[in-house]
Amino acid sequence: MSVAAAVAQGRATPAEMMAVAAARALSDGEVCFVGIGAPSTAANLARATHAPRLVLVYESGCIGAKPARLPLSIGDGELADTADAVVSVPEIFNYWLQPGRIDVGFLGAAQVDRFANINTTVVGDYDRPSVRLPGAGGAPEIAASCRQVYIMARHSPRTFVAALDFRTSVGFGAGAGDRERLGLPGAGPVLVATDLGVLRPDPETAELVLTQLHPGVTVDEARAATGWDLRVAGDLEISEPPTASELEQLRRLEATQRPQGAAGGGRAPHHETERSRDH
Amino acid sequence: MAELLNLHDAVARLVRDGDTVAMEGFTHLIPHAAGHEIIRQGRRDLTLVRLTPDVLYDQMIGMDCARKLVFSWGGNPGVGSLHRFRDAVENGWPGPLEIEEHSHAGLTNRYVAGASGLPFAVLRGYAGTSLAEPGRTANLAWVDCPFTGERLAAVAALRPDVAVIHAQQADRDGAVQLWGIAGVQKEAVLAARRSLVTVEEIVDRLEPRPGSVVLPAWALTAVAVVPGGARPSYAAGYYDRDNDFYQAWEPVSRDRDRFLEWMQAHVLEAVPA
Numbered sequence: 001m002s003v004a005a006a007v008a009q010g011r012a013t014p015a016e017m018m019a020v021a022a023a024r025a026l027s028d029g030e031v032c033f034v035g036i037g038a039p040s041t042a043a044n045l046a047r048a049t050h051a052p053r054l055v056l057v058y059e060s061g062c063i064g065a066k067p068a069r070l071p072l073s074i075g076d077g078e079l080a081d082t083a084d085a086v087v088s089v090p091e092i093f094n095y096w097l098q099p100g101r102i103d104v105g106f107l108g109a110a111q112v113d114r115f116a117n118i119n120t121t122v123v124g125d126y127d128r129p130s131v132r133l134p135g136a137g138g139a140p141e142i143a144a145s146c147r148q149v150y151i152m153a154r155h156s157p158r159t160f161v162a163a164l165d166f167r168t169s170v171g172f173g174a175g176a177g178d179r180e181r182l183g184l185p186g187a188g189p190v191l192v193a194t195d196l197g198v199l200r201p202d203p204e205t206a207e208l209v210l211t212q213l214h215p216g217v218t219v220d221e222a223r224a225a226t227g228w229d230l231r232v233a234g235d236l237e238i239s240e241p242p243t244a245s246e247l248e249q250l251r252r253l254e255a256t257q258r259p260q261g262a263a264g265g266g267r268a269p270h271h272e273t274e275r276s277r278d279h
Numbered sequence: 280m281a282e283l284l285n286l287h288d289a290v291a292r293l294v295r296d297g298d299t300v301a302m303e304g305f306t307h308l309i310p311h312a313a314g315h316e317i318i319r320q321g322r323r324d325l326t327l328v329r330l331t332p333d334v335l336y337d338q339m340i341g342m343d344c345a346r347k348l349v350f351s352w353g354g355n356p357g358v359g360s361l362h363r364f365r366d367a368v369e370n371g372w373p374g375p376l377e378i379e380e381h382s383h384a385g386l387t388n389r390y391v392a393g394a395s396g397l398p399f400a401v402l403r404g405y406a407g408t409s410l411a412e413p414g415r416t417a418n419l420a421w422v423d424c425p426f427t428g429e430r431l432a433a434v435a436a437l438r439p440d441v442a443v444i445h446a447q448q449a450d451r452d453g454a455v456q457l458w459g460i461a462g463v464q465k466e467a468v469l470a471a472r473r474s475l476v477t478v479e480e481i482v483d484r485l486e487p488r489p490g491s492v493v494l495p496a497w498a499l500t501a502v503a504v505v506p507g508g509a510r511p512s513y514a515a516g517y518y519d520r521d522n523d524f525y526q527a528w529e530p531v532s533r534d535r536d537r538f539l540e541w542m543q544a545h546v547l548e549a550v551p552a
Contacts, residue, residue, distance in 0.1 A: 036357055059383060060305050060460050072522045073356030075306020075460050077513055086490050089305055089330065089463045090391050093384040098403055121380075121409070132368040134354030134361075136382040137331075141404045170407035182407040183430060257357075 012242045014195035015154070016250055017214045019045055020242040022106075022152050022193035030103040031055040033142050036074045038152045039106035041253065042193075044070060048249040057102060059138040061087045069256030093138070097145050100185055105146030107139055107169065109153045111161050114207050114228045115178075116151060116171025116189035116199075118143065119164040126166060136168050143169035144184045155194035161227040172206035196222045197239070202231070212237045281453030281499035286477065289503045290316045293473050294325075297346075298440040301328040301390075301471060302335065305462030306356060306520070309512035310445040311335050312505045313477050315546045318342045328439055330386055330463060334511070334528050337361040338546070340376060341538055347377040349437075351386040358525050362532040372535065379417050382410065385434050389418065390463050392436035393470025401431045442471035445509045446494075447516060448485060449478040453496035456485040459515030461492045468494060477505040479517050 012020065022042035026032060028051040034043045036058075044067065047054045056065045060075035064084030071079050080086045087096070096102065110133050111119035120139060124130035143149055149171070153159050171189045172178055179188050188206075192199040198212035210222050211233040223230045242250070284292070294300060294317055302310050314335045317325075326347040327336055333355055339345055341363030353364050367376035381389070388400035401422060405411040411419065411432075418435035444464040446457035455476045457464065468474045476494070481504055485493065496502075511521035531541050 060307075060462070062460065071357070072525065073306045073520070075356070075462075076522075077307070077459065077515055077519060080307070080460050080515065086460060088461045088465065088492075089383065090387050090466060093387055094391075094402070098384070126409075126415075129369060132353075132360075132365045134352050135350065135380050136408075136410065137352035138383045140382040140408050140410070141384040141402075144404065144406065167407070167409040173407050178407070183403070184406060185403070 010244075010247070012247055014214070016242060016247065017239065018152060018154070018193050018195040019250055020246050021198055021212070021214065021239055022150060022191075023049065023246070025150055025191050025193070026051050026054055026104065029053045029055075031057060031101065032104045032106055033057045033059070033097065033102045033138075033146055034106050035108055035137075035139070035142075036071065037108050039108055039150075041070060041250070042152060043106055044253055045246070045250050048253065049246055057092070057096065059089070059092055061089055061092045063087060063092075063096065070253050072257060093141060097138070097141055100145055100147065102146045103148065105142035105149045105186070107142060107149060107151050109151055109159070111159055111164050112151060112153055112192060113161060113164050113171075115173060115175055116192060116201060116208055117164055117167050117173065118151065118169040118171065119166045121166040121168045123165055139169040143171065143188070144186060146186045148187050149189040151189055151192040153192065153194055155196040155222065155225040157225060157227045160225065172201060176204065176206040196225060207231065209233050210236065212239055214239045215241050281449075281455075281476075281496040281502045283453060284501050284503050286312060286316050286503045286505050289475050289501045290320055293441050293475050293501055294320075294322055294443075295440070296322055297324045298322075299326040299328060300441050300443065301437075301439040301467045302443045303329055303462055303464045303467040304445060304509070304512060305331060305460055307460040307462065307513055307515065308445045308457060308464070308509050309333070309335055310443050310477055310508060311510060311512060312508035313443045313445070313475065313503075314339055315549065318344060318542070318546055328437065330383055331356070332364065333361065334525065337363040337528075337532055338542060340364050340367050341373065341532070342542060343373040345376060347379065349379045349381075349386070351381045351383045355525055355528060358529050362529075363538060366535070380410070381416065381419070381434070385419065385432065386437075387463055387466070389434045389437035390466035390470050392434065393438045394466040397436060399433045399435050401433050403431060405432045437470055439467065439471040441473040441475065442467040443475045443477075444468060445477045445505075445514070447479050447514055448482050449476065449502045449504075450482060450485050453499060453502045454485060455494045455499060455502065456488065456491050458488045458491040461490070465492050465494065468499065473500040474498075475501045475503065477503045477508040479506055479508070479514055480504065
């Protein structure tokens with residue numbers, strides 16, 4: 001079914017299902033360090049639905065931001081104007097993130113490997129990249145110091161790769177025990193929400209396992225979209241479809257971010273590809 | 280004591296070919312007008328430093344002002360790539376661009392050490408990443424805490440030749456106040472040998488504002504009045520971020536010729552403030 005058909009029938013697109021699945025994982029009252037793009041959308045959806053007291057922290061220094069519309073950048077005035085506190089960048093990283101005050105770090109990725117390590121730096125060789133991506137930003141220390149990490153990424157073999165071209169941020173390194181060896185204080189990634197399902201680390205090996213499929217998606221589709229031999233949980237769950245309220249709130253939020261004069265049409269596919277690659 | 284200069288003279292005096300220049304601003308208060316003046320004056324071989332090089336550094340790189348970029352996140356926030364930055368790194372156009380990249384926490388702490396007059400700063404960061412591979416990242420090393428034995432990242436102090444920032448207000452003596460998202464501007468100014476602050480306006484008295492950053496006149500080199508000097512970025516209390524511009528930059532910056540035409544019309548031939 002096409003995206004347009006899904007929307008016309010009031011059903012969720014795969015991207016919308018990804019946002020809903022990620023949003024549901026956030027609990028009311030948690031403190032969430034939010035990256036821009038898909039994570040920010042999901043976190044604001046959670047705040048608009050089941051988690052009104054979710055505390056959003058943006059690396060621009062906005063603590064407790066309550067934006068009425070989705071920010072285009074992490075430093076939009078809307079975030080500062082609605083925040084409980086606005087602090088400097090040294091303060092947000094040194095006083096708030098580093099000591100472990102944040103419950104959930106919420107990251108996007110251009111590449112993810114089987115141990116939930118993330119690349120947002122380059123595709124190809126570092127010195128002669130085929131695609132130069134934005135780089136680390138706050139992600140390495142968010143991945144290190146938050147109590148837990150959630151990751152969002154579109155499911156494709158280009159994104160879910162057997163080997164990263166660059167390890168920008170550490171999930172579980174080379175496997176179980178690596179975070180402890182590296183001295184990383186947080187528990188690391190506990191959930192990877194994609195447009196096909198949800199992956200969670202195996203408690204023994206730390207390898208990502210498909211634990212949940214979105215409605216209408218098959219195991220074969222998820223495996224074909226993964227660049228390694230994806231393991232599937234024995235008690236594989238099927239995601240509840242988005243409720244009418246979740247879908248309504250998500251579409252309302254996304255409508256707040258469209259450029260003026262581009263009402264209704266949404267974004268061009270190519271543009272969307274760029275966004276998902278870069279964040 | 281800060282000298283009140285016009286933008287042309289301030290850039291001419293403070294920014295020299297080959298300098299290490301930090302033009303800070305975290306989405307908010309980005310000193311676009313000053314950057315455009317640097318482009319108009321044809322500065323070359325700069326080492327540009329900024330946590331979040333976005334459209335302004337894309338323009339300066341595309342106009343061949345920079346030899347090197349020190350940064351931690353290079354994108355057009357919420358939109359996508361910086362195409363002039365990518366063209367320089369991927370294809371060496373208009374010239375090769377050396378890069379030194381960090382995480383935000385790491386580069387921030389390089390400024391903190393510089394502002395503190397210390398040789399380095401420590402943080403819990405980089406561990407296990409490709410940035411931490413031996414020989415990969417300049418100005419990154421490891422130290423063992425003398426009290427706990429914990430292994431920590433050490434980042435060398437950053438001392439730019441000149442820091443350039445934009446603020447809302449200065450008083451008649453040249454003291455500056457900025458508010459809203461304050462980024463790492465205070466640290467950049469205090470770490471730098473020289474500093475230029477462009478401001479929206481001069482006021483008789485700086486009214487105290489919650490969470491503001493005040494830089495006394497004696498800590499600054501020059502102040503220039505440039506209303507709208509952050510556009511298309513924003514200045515809280517004065518004007519909003521022009522998000523449509525950031526979206527529109529995407530197709531302009533994709534194509535070398537279209538980029539050069541845009542710069543000719545909107546920067547090189549623009550009347551200096």
